[in-house]
Amino acid sequence: MARVNNWQLGREMSYWYPESRPEKQFAAVFDINKCIACQTCTLACKTTWTSGKGQEYMLWNNVETKPYGFYPLSWDLKLLEMLDGQQWSPDGSTYEGSTIFESAPAGERVLGWRPEDEDYAYPNVGEDDCAGQIDGGASLQMPHMAWFYYLARICNHCTYPACLAACPRGSIYKRPEDGIVLVDQGRCRGYQECVRGCPYKKVFFNPMTGTSEKCIACFPKIEQGLQPQCFVNCIGKIRLAGWISKPGEEREDNPIDYLVRIRKIALPLFPQFGLEPNVYYIPPIHVPTSFTRQMFGPGVDDAIAAYKKAAAEGDDDLTGLLGLFGSTEEVLSRWNRSGETITGFNDKGEEAVRVPLREPVSIRPSYDKLYQITRVNCP
Amino acid sequence: MRKASIIFAALALAAAFAASGCRGRTVSPSEVVAVPEQEITLDPLDDAWYPLPYHPAKLILQDLVEPRLMEPSTAEVEVTAMTDGKDVAFRLEWIDGSQNDLPGPQAFIDGCAIQLPSKQDANVPAPQMGEEGKSVEIAYWRADWQAIVDGRADEISSIYPNAAVDHYPFKAESLQKDPKKQQEMARRYAPARALGNDRSGPRKQPVEDMVAGGPGTLSPASPVSSGKGVRTDKGWSVVIVRPLPAFLTDKQSANIAFAIWQGENNETGARKMRTGWIPLVIRRLPE
Ligand code: SF4
Ligand code: SF4
Numbered sequence: 001m002a003r004v005n006n007w008q009l010g011r012e013m014s015y016w017y018p019e020s021r022p023e024k025q026f027a028a029v030f031d032i033n034k035c036i037a038c039q040t041c042t043l044a045c046k047t048t049w050t051s052g053k054g055q056e057y058m059l060w061n062n063v064e065t066k067p068y069g070f071y072p073l074s075w076d077l078k079l080l081e082m083l084d085g086q087q088w089s090p091d092g093s094t095y096e097g098s099t100i101f102e103s104a105p106a107g108e109r110v111l112g113w114r115p116e117d118e119d120y121a122y123p124n125v126g127e128d129d130c131a132g133q134i135d136g137g138a139s140l141q142m143p144h145m146a147w148f149y150y151l152a153r154i155c156n157h158c159t160y161p162a163c164l165a166a167c168p169r170g171s172i173y174k175r176p177e178d179g180i181v182l183v184d185q186g187r188c189r190g191y192q193e194c195v196r197g198c199p200y201k202k203v204f205f206n207p208m209t210g211t212s213e214k215c216i217a218c219f220p221k222i223e224q225g226l227q228p229q230c231f232v233n234c235i236g237k238i239r240l241a242g243w244i245s246k247p248g249e250e251r252e253d254n255p256i257d258y259l260v261r262i263r264k265i266a267l268p269l270f271p272q273f274g275l276e277p278n279v280y281y282i283p284p285i286h287v288p289t290s291f292t293r294q295m296f297g298p299g300v301d302d303a304i305a306a307y308k309k310a311a312a313e314g315d316d317d318l319t320g321l322l323g324l325f326g327s328t329e330e331v332l333s334r335w336n337r338s339g340e341t342i343t344g345f346n347d348k349g350e351e352a353v354r355v356p357l358r359e360p361v362s363i364r365p366s367y368d369k370l371y372q373i374t375r376v377n378c379p
Numbered sequence: 380m381r382k383a384s385i386i387f388a389a390l391a392l393a394a395a396f397a398a399s400g401c402r403g404r405t406v407s408p409s410e411v412v413a414v415p416e417q418e419i420t421l422d423p424l425d426d427a428w429y430p431l432p433y434h435p436a437k438l439i440l441q442d443l444v445e446p447r448l449m450e451p452s453t454a455e456v457e458v459t460a461m462t463d464g465k466d467v468a469f470r471l472e473w474i475d476g477s478q479n480d481l482p483g484p485q486a487f488i489d490g491c492a493i494q495l496p497s498k499q500d501a502n503v504p505a506p507q508m509g510e511e512g513k514s515v516e517i518a519y520w521r522a523d524w525q526a527i528v529d530g531r532a533d534e535i536s537s538i539y540p541n542a543a544v545d546h547y548p549f550k551a552e553s554l555q556k557d558p559k560k561q562q563e564m565a566r567r568y569a570p571a572r573a574l575g576n577d578r579s580g581p582r583k584q585p586v587e588d589m590v591a592g593g594p595g596t597l598s599p600a601s602p603v604s605s606g607k608g609v610r611t612d613k614g615w616s617v618v619i620v621r622p623l624p625a626f627l628t629d630k631q632s633a634n635i636a637f638a639i640w641q642g643e644n645n646e647t648g649a650r651k652m653r654t655g656w657i658p659l660v661i662r663r664l665p666e
Contacts, residue, residue, distance in 0.1 A: 050568075051546070051547060051548050051568055052547065052548075052565070052567075052568025052569050053533075053534070053535055053547065053565070053568070053569065054535060054569070055568065056535055056542060056544055106449065107445060107446060107447045107448070107449045108445060108446050109445045109446055114484065114485040114645075115484060115485060116484060116485045117483050117484045117485070117486070117539075119484075120484065166446070168444060168445070168446060168594065168595050168648055168649050169595050169597065169648070170595055185570040185571040185573075185574045185576060185579075186571070186574035186575065186576050187576070188571065188576070189578055189597070189648065190482075190578065190647075191647045191648035191649075192484070192485070192487075192647065193446060193648065195484065195485075204484070205482075205483070205484045206569075206571070207482040207483045207484075207486075207535075207538050208533070208535065208569065208580070209569050209570070209571040209572055209576070209579040209580065210482055210523075210571070210578050210579055210580065211570075211571040211576065211578070211579055213570065
């Protein structure tokens, strides 16, 4: 095992291979607060990539309703139970527990487990149903008596992929040009070690070809400077794809750097696993942070506070940047704000899109004086 | 007096079993003997195997690389061999209480493999899949490939009989009249097949030929071997036929090693039971 730097843990950790960061690292920010679980992303991916024989059950992109939804069943709970002591230092700067690499049992490369086929049989069906007893006369109050949120998930194209570390054949590789993690379909022999190793359960075994397959970050699109299918088809405009800089090289004008490293409002999923995952989440604001702290790390409270303040207190940079989500198919590697206008630039440095700080809003009165009728919202 | 006669009866019974039940099978305790025959057989149940001496090869854990098994499983594989001077056939028989030939997530497949050094050298390669510059040739049989060769359809319903499929793009009506285009489309949605990955099927042979120069380096070799496996009441009986290596003659012995995977025990890849090198000789049966 080598010693590598994991900025999400604030410390070095053990990994199967030495640190070798790609030239550019594909990264994304998902704003959980905007997700409506319409599953359009899931279908965009499904119809693009996994309509073949043996791929029937695969959802490279899935949206699950937390806390009761999983795909596959209990993917996070199982590992959380296996991983001892996940404590952070009191100031939240350093992870003091051990990662899945550091707690690999004898004979294994990583701490992991493998779902059975039935565990894939419950992709978000019924998890939105209220799990508790509702007393007579109950009504919705704020803050919620009961809570849930939608968690959209793809492969995290981790800096330290467990799938890659777990493969004894070296069939998984991380592309040096963009950090996208791929299973070499010509080399894979279907040992399912990656399925076992990936804590996010984002590698799937194809029983018809006998190889393992996973999200490819839509690399043919990325190579053309375009955002992946599940990003551009997102109805809620919750997603933004881009590049995250190497630790210490972050730039204010890089949208991902700004949200993740500078403003720290977007957080990694289960950083304590130790993979340095590169999909970052703006945590849900109406959920007890005792829950989300375990899922997104100790930065949750600060992230929520900054996010809430952005609109309320005229934080125009942050508010403006959030407006670039879902505004263009192009990958934005740079942005700026000039007054009320936010501009996004593509990889070539050309202007790709321009959005207003605030969309114009007009509210129709419910009573139409001209026709003397009350307007209703249904057709 | 009574005691003595009971012992005598037991001995007589044992002798009778040895003669009939085991049909006079002889053990070759320290080497695998390939017996010259006019013709070799691919059928593990062929009577031609029974007069031949078998070698009970002890299996040990693969313990060189992670991931690995921590507890031993299959203890032994019985190996019988014959050659027609051109090819050599090995029959491997081992005890395996469960038949695992349906692939799936967390579903692993019974299998076995034979391994020979690529060339004869006094300095033999490591038995754990060879070494850099000292490669080994491997022929690998799998129960799911056998099932496909025996007629299992290349459809998801073969694995999940109640699978519901809305639509496959290659089943689109517009492609129905053009089988070539249809196949092309099907391959597009089976990336491993599109890349010509040998193991991705649908297999025409239950045996795959490979070459390795150390753990993790297993690569496809040109297909020269064939095989057939059948389920017995105790486990598996599998014949693997490969070309007789030029360096193996009736005057010159070689080395061979074996590996067994028990699907039920989630054995796959490096998680396996294996042997060390075992001498392999060509020798006629005594007249
Ligand atoms: S999320 Fe899983 S599959 Fe994706 S790179 Fe990380 S370990 Fe690999
Ligand atoms: S990035 Fe592309 S391959 Fe990955 S989940 Fe989204 S649509 Fe699917």
